[in-house]
Amino acid sequence: MTTLQPLLPLLTGASALLGLLVGSFLNVVVHRVPAGASVVSPPSACPACGHAIRRRDNVPVLSWLLLRGRCRDCSAPISARYPLVELATAVLFGVAAVLAVTATSDRASQSTAAQVVLLVALLWAMGMSVALTLIDTDTHTLPNGVVYPSAVVLAVLLALVSALDGDWGALGRAAIGAAVLGIAYLALALAVPGGMGLGDVKLAVVLGLVLAYLGWGPLAVGAFGAFVVGGTVALALLVSGRARWRGGLPFGPSMLVGAWLGIAFGDGLWTGYLRVLGVA
Known part of the structure; x- marks a missing residue:
């Protein structure tokens, strides 16, 4: 087996x-999907003056810094959330790469192609996690427009990993995990x-698919971790007076954080x- 471990710094970067x-x-996805708008058209524009954003003003992080957080045309402030989401996604994608390489380096007989596809699957899962965390925090919804495509893409990618590896047992375990976690929720x-x-x-089905593909341990820890994270956050908000007992805190972010703890x-x-x- 050829491992991706020697390429870890390059893959992480x-x-x-x-x-x-x-x-x-993802900034576009988070803004448009809950509103039922297309993520590809029309082009992004300043919400204050309506002027289309120029390509040179759309470079992640750098453009916001050069513009000093203001629109080039009307000087309206641009939220710092945009570059923060870009930076956070960059860091989290690097983390996902490390986790993918670590997961595959411990699995005997896995081909290089299968390892690369699994890396792509975890990167997609991380992108989904960022988008859904922000959307659920903002709107208390987990849109089908993000969950359904992610379910299909991840199922196809994991099936491809099994096909390249000949490990159909992992795919069967993933199907069981998706069903069990979905039924439990x-x-x-x-x-x-x-x-x-x-x-x-619906999100539980997707997370169960990914977690169980990686193993029963990730599924068990990821499922339990969601409630540990959710309970900790809820208690902290209650103690600080920022939430009430029946305040309707979104649980999606806790599910996603718990899943990555499981991974x-x-x-x-x-x-x-x-x-x-x-027993072990």
């Missing part, structure tokens, strides 16, 4: 650079009306847990 570009696009949504939305249920630490934590139980 390239993924971070890609993240800058994707982050710029559906049961919660039905048992506690208003506690979970159908958007959470990063799931195998190790799950193995340690089984050893404590004396």
Whole structure:
């Protein structure tokens, strides 16, 4: 097996650079998808004066700095959120690359092509995570326009990894994980009306697919981690007086953070847990 480990610095840097570009696009997605608008047309324009944004003013982070956070035509302020999202996406794409290479380096018989496709799948999952976290925070929704395409793309990419690797067991495990996590969230949504939305249920299916493909450990830790993160955030907001007990906090961001904790630490934590139980 040829591992991508020696290429880790290059892949991390390239993924971070890609993240800058994707982050710029995600700003458009976060703004337009909840409104039901196209993400490709019309071209981006200043909301204050309506002037189309020039290409030279659309370079991630750099353009905002050169313009000093203001529109070139009308001097209206441009939110610092735009470059922050671009920078955050760059960092998170670099993290996703490290996690992808780490995950594949521990798997015997995985081909280089399969490792690259899995890297692409995790980068897509990270882009989805950034977009849905921002949208759910802003609007308390998880739009089908992001969730459905992500489900299809990730399913196809993971199936391709299995085809390149001959590891169809992982794909079967992914299907089981998607079903189990989706059914669990559906049961919660039905048992506690208003506690979970159908958007959470749909996202659970997508996350279950990815987590279970990587292993039962990532699935278990990712699923449990969502409630740990959600509970911690809710408690912090309640203590600080920024939320009420029935304030309707969005749960999607907690699900996504929990999933990435599962991807990063799931195998190790799950193995340690089984050893404590004396079954590993």
